[in-house]
Amino acid sequence: MAEVVLEIKNLTRRFGTFTAVDGLTLSVNAGEVFGLLGSNGAGKTTTIKMLTTLLPPTSGEALVAGFSITKQAVGVRRAIGYVPQAVSVDGSLTGYENLLIFAKLYDLPHREQPARIAEALEFMNLTAVGGRMVGEYSGGMVRRLEIAQATLHRPKVLFLDEPTVGLDPIARDAVWKHLVDMRATYGTTLFFTTHYLEEAESHCDRIAIMHQGKLDALGTCKELEASLGPGHTLNDVFVHYAGSALDSGNNFRAVSAERTTAQRLG
Amino acid sequence: MTTTFIHPLTGFIEKTFVITEFELRKLRHDFTELITRALQPALWLLIFGQVFARSGAMHTGNIPYLDFIAPGILAQSVLFVAIFYGINVIWERDLGIVQKFLASPTPRAALVLGKGFSAGIRTLSQAVIVYSLSLLLGVKLSWNPLALFNVLLIVILAATLFSTFSLVIACIVKTRERFMGVGQVLTMPLFFASNAIYPTDIMPAWLKVVSHLNPLTYVVDALRTCMLAGSASTFGLSFDYVVILATTTVLVLVGARLYPRLAT
Numbered sequence: 001m002a003e004v005v006l007e008i009k010n011l012t013r014r015f016g017t018f019t020a021v022d023g024l025t026l027s028v029n030a031g032e033v034f035g036l037l038g039s040n041g042a043g044k045t046t047t048i049k050m051l052t053t054l055l056p057p058t059s060g061e062a063l064v065a066g067f068s069i070t071k072q073a074v075g076v077r078r079a080i081g082y083v084p085q086a087v088s089v090d091g092s093l094t095g096y097e098n099l100l101i102f103a104k105l106y107d108l109p110h111r112e113q114p115a116r117i118a119e120a121l122e123f124m125n126l127t128a129v130g131g132r133m134v135g136e137y138s139g140g141m142v143r144r145l146e147i148a149q150a151t152l153h154r155p156k157v158l159f160l161d162e163p164t165v166g167l168d169p170i171a172r173d174a175v176w177k178h179l180v181d182m183r184a185t186y187g188t189t190l191f192f193t194t195h196y197l198e199e200a201e202s203h204c205d206r207i208a209i210m211h212q213g214k215l216d217a218l219g220t221c222k223e224l225e226a227s228l229g230p231g232h233t234l235n236d237v238f239v240h241y242a243g244s245a246l247d248s249g250n251n252f253r254a255v256s257a258e259r260t261t262a263q264r265l266g
Numbered sequence: 267m268t269t270t271f272i273h274p275l276t277g278f279i280e281k282t283f284v285i286t287e288f289e290l291r292k293l294r295h296d297f298t299e300l301i302t303r304a305l306q307p308a309l310w311l312l313i314f315g316q317v318f319a320r321s322g323a324m325h326t327g328n329i330p331y332l333d334f335i336a337p338g339i340l341a342q343s344v345l346f347v348a349i350f351y352g353i354n355v356i357w358e359r360d361l362g363i364v365q366k367f368l369a370s371p372t373p374r375a376a377l378v379l380g381k382g383f384s385a386g387i388r389t390l391s392q393a394v395i396v397y398s399l400s401l402l403l404g405v406k407l408s409w410n411p412l413a414l415f416n417v418l419l420i421v422i423l424a425a426t427l428f429s430t431f432s433l434v435i436a437c438i439v440k441t442r443e444r445f446m447g448v449g450q451v452l453t454m455p456l457f458f459a460s461n462a463i464y465p466t467d468i469m470p471a472w473l474k475v476v477s478h479l480n481p482l483t484y485v486v487d488a489l490r491t492c493m494l495a496g497s498a499s500t501f502g503l504s505f506d507y508v509v510i511l512a513t514t515t516v517l518v519l520v521g522a523r524l525y526p527r528l529a530t
Contacts, residue, residue: 052369054529074371082369084362092292104284105372107272150366 002029005157005189006051011060013046020046022213023060028206030156033183033190035200038210039242044193045085047210048161051191052082065156078106081150081188085161089145091135095126098134099149106153120148123185124178140171144178151182158182160192164199172196176203197234209241216241278373285372285380290387304395307343311336311399314463324464329497333405337489338462340396344389344421345456345482348428350449351385352436359440359528368529375522378433382518385429386422393421400493408495416492416503423510424485430517437524461500462486484509 006028013021021043028034036044049055051062053073061068067075089098099120103113121130124144129137134145143163151158163179164172180203182188194200200207201221209217209224217224217237224237272280311332318324319331326334358364367377400407408414432449439445457463459473460482466474477483488506491499499506 049529054365054368054526077369077371080369082366084365086360086362086365088362088366090288090292090363093288097288097291101284101288102370105281105367105370107277107371 002031004028005030005032006034006062006064006191008047008051008062009060011047011050011062012058013043013050013055014058019213021050021057024210024213024215026208026215026218028157028189028191030189031183031187032205033180033203034192035204035207036191036193036210037195037197037200037207037238037242038193041212042210042242043213044210045161048082048159048191048193052080052159053077078153079156081153081155081158083143083146083150083158083160083163085165087142087146089134089142089149091133093134094131095121095134095137095145096130098145099152102149102152108153116152120152123182124148125174138171139167140174143167143171143175147175147178147182151186151188154186155188157189157191160190162193162195164194164196172199179203197238201234209238211242274373278376281372281376282380282383285377286383286387289381289384293388300391303343303347303392306346307339307392307396308399310339310342311396311403315339315403318463325468326465329494330405332403333494333497334465334490335463336396336400336403336405336407337493338460338486340393340421340493341424341460341482341486341489342457342462343392343396344424344485345428346453347389347392348385348425349432349453349456350446351381351429352432352434352449353442353445355381355433355436355528356440356442356445364525364528368526373522374525375518378430378521378525379426379518381433382426382430382514383422386425389421389425390418393417406495407493413492417489420485420488420492420506420510423507423514424482427481427485427510427514427517430514430521434517434521434524437521437527440528456480456482460486466500481509481513 004027008024008026011021011024012019024043024047036047038044046055050057051064051069053069053076056070061070063069064076065079067079069076089095093101096117099117100113103117108116117130118127121127124147126141126144126148129141134142137145147158147160147163160179164175167175176199179190183190204221206218206220207224208215217227219227221234221237225232225234228236228240315332315335318335322331324331324334355364368374397407435448435452436445439448459476460480461477462482466477466483469477484501484506487500488503488510490497491503491506501509
């Protein structure tokens with residue numbers, strides 16, 4: 001049986017009377033590529049924030065790489081990498097410096113730092129621009145640098161919140177190529193949210209669909225398509241489980257942040 | 267993943283300096299700011315200071331008025347620069363930078379103090395400006411190396427104090443608009459309810475009480491003691507240091523507690 005790297009048990013988060021995540025239970029195996037889907041406001045980002053210890057759950061628990069998100073937050077933080085939806089590298093530093101600061105914050109041995117940074121830049125195809133200010137990078141380069149930064153310490157689980165939002169198809173493919181390579185090379189588990197069904201279809205081992213804070217569907221894309229009967233696509237699956245959520249969307253701040261990110265990267 | 271055991275205190279100090287180092291690296295391309303920041307102390311010393319010195323309205327004992335306010339203006343410019351420092355973390359929050367640092371194992375207090383120190387070091391330029399202006403205006407400065415060292419230390423600590431205060435406010439209000447509003451509201455009372463441009467002796471009793479609760483008063487007293495030749499401290503230099511360090515410690519602890527709010 002495969003090793004379970006992420007175990008979520010009845011995880012719940014309320015904001016006042018609004019329940020953003022409602023009793024979420026699921027587990028993810030080591031080395032899996034797992035996609036969390038759902039319309040805006042379904043609770044995907046709140047889930048990721050709880051799993052990355054940025055937001056304490058109202059109730060429930062999750063174990064990330066064996067560490068409890070409520071009681072062993074520092075252990076969780078050492079074991080994970082996180083690529084937020086918004087731009088998370090610093091435009092007024094070079095690519096190399098952006099990686100160096102994280103090498104130091106994650107206590108990589110001093111002697112190994114230059115080699116690890118060089119390797120990460122090489123892996124993400126950024127070696128040529130490592131010395132340039134990140135402010136001059138293209139959107140795809142920024143995303144790849146963010147992934148390099150979040151994986152420099154070889155995390156067991158990498159959380160990505162909408163990793164390809166605002167990127168053109170070519171940049172999107174490049175980002176995915178590197179993510180897939182990374183899983184193959186280091187066995188990193190990828191847990192990500194996305195709006196793009198075709199991404200889920202082509203890269204995920206399994207997906208979960210969230211709707212109004214609840215887990216509505218879980219399985220491989222094939223299983224979910226088959227569950228609706230023959231001839232159904234993943235799009236049908238998505239509409240079936242999350243389709244009634246047209247107006248439940250995000251608040252103003254979230255939408256404006258998302259558009260700004262898209263603009264900065266695009 | 268490498269796991270080496272690191273003592274929490276060593277880890278905290280190390281991470282604080284990592285944050286400071288990278289905050290300072292960002293400055294390389296930021297020289298216009300240094301120039302615009304020179305303007306305010308220049309106006310206060312050259313215009314306000316000279317006019318009031320001529321009027322003879324302020325009784326500052328055996329120290330000429332311009333000498334009296336030179337350390338006050340240094341303290342004021344440190345305050346004005348540091349109090350808006352928190353806008354940076356709001357900016358970093360609107361991007362995803364704060365979130366990424368909070369998801370790393372870095373101690374929260376190191377994130378807060380590291381940023382505070384970097385603001386402290388940035389503010390040293392204000393000391394250079396005020397010293398140059400003071401020389402120009404014939405203020406009798408003390409050139410004792412120990413005194414100069416103290417001035418630099420006090421400037422760094424004072425800027426750390428007020429920028430951490432600013433960061434605490436940023437963690438509470440979270441948006442740029444509200445932050446600017448609160449910043450504006452705070453600076454003038456802190457400045458006027460202090461001994462920066464007039465002695466506390468001439469204040470009404472209630473204001474005197476307020477000024478004694480204002481950390482800026484102790485910053486000014488410490489700077490005045492060290493900057494001027496032949497000036498005596500009102501509260502004692504060690505007491506000034508104790509107040510400044512204790513206030514900073516409390517603010518860093520509060521900031522560390524509130525900083526995770528920025529990720530939600």
